[in-house]
Amino acid sequence: MNHIDFYCRLIAFIEKGAIMSRKNVLFIVTSHASLGDEKETTGLWLEELAAPYYAFIDAGCDVRIVSISGGSVPIDPKSQAERGENPESVERFLDDKNAMAAIQHTPSVAEVDTFGFDALFIPGGHGTMWDMPDNEHLAKLVAATYESGRIVAAVCHGPAGLVGARLSNGEPLVKDRDVSAFTDSEEEAVGLTDTVPFLLESRLTELGANVRSAPNFEPFALADGNLITGQNPPSSEKVAELVLRALKM
Template sequence: MAATKKILVIVTNVDEYRKSGMRTGLWLGELTHFWDVAEPSGFSMDIASPSGGKVPIDPESLSHEVLAELNTGKRYENRRFMDLLEDTKRISEVNVEDYDAIYLTGGHGVMFDFPQSQDLESLMAQFYETGRVVSTVCHGATGLLNVTLSDGEPLVKGKSVTGFSWPEEELANRAQAVPYNLQEELKKLGANYITADEPFETYVVEEGRLITGQNPGSARAVAEAVVRRLTAA
């Protein structure tokens, strides 16, 4: 596999919870923190989504406090960067051969469209089975739930992974709004689901070419792990 120095980033198209009127979408920091590590390391990135087009952003990720705390404000103020979210390509338009790795961002919106996308499931399996790096952060791990490899087994079966935990869901006051418990769904597939000692601590699990981060604050560490893996390859 020839290195392309390119990473495919997947984002959601969903802007609301189905059980309530609350808004959701991409958690912006999970995109910007990854970008802030991968780009200076010499990697370029394309952004794709299940339906293509404009990407909604979770309004809570745009609050003044969050932008300041997570240091995402500079990217949010950058017109060129934010315009990348105005017209993303469809996942169905992606060619695996163009990329070294795939990275699935979170935000609660992905809970509704990532597991429903057969194009994403197929793409993830292709990335993994062709020796490429597969990575997720937070709710992005929902994109692993329906991925089946060519041997008929779930990609996550027997592998150590992490993702947004149920205690974190409760602390975020979203337990009643989400459609399922990501933590339990991963376990049902035979994954060895593990978490940090405390909610919202930075935590990354590396299982070979499968790299997963637990929560929004883990996006930068996921990027660092992906870059290390690609650089060492």
């Protein structure tokens, strides 16, 4: 083997290793677009997708977005201000043609390969409260991910996607786990206590979770083993940071 062949093979080996070391993050977002019987629209809270999305992209992760039903993802109109007045991550997302295309054409959660990713991330938005708690495909995916030792992360109303997950012993996934989520007090503050189908903090507590929180709308996130959760939209980036730390990135 001459020197040129040797170095070509060495470069190929290094590149292959770099590709194999890339981490894959799967986002699962809501497909629900209305506040119950109200005419008011809801859906995904955009910052809760955008902030972690770019945290992972900038760290060199491969990112995929799926939704509960597939197709176009509804965005809560309250999560977008006039251009130039949004959080930096939201402005970046709105300008990113690839990212915007990804949320216009999502596969459904039923189509997901159970073992094709290293971390699962569930952003919130009030839509999650209707289409995530009773979704059988999501419940099985979340439980399988957790029991395999991979990371399950959720923020704000995203932990609604943990509500239906049961471990192989039949216990709720969140039982005896430290978790955070949008609090009952925060729900009252936004005036939706009587609109949502249940109060997320209360439901998680009923399932045996140890719900931890900061004052209303203050950033807060925590990890309990491979379960990582955050309280509200400003907590999104903190949750992503904990995921990246768990991925050793």
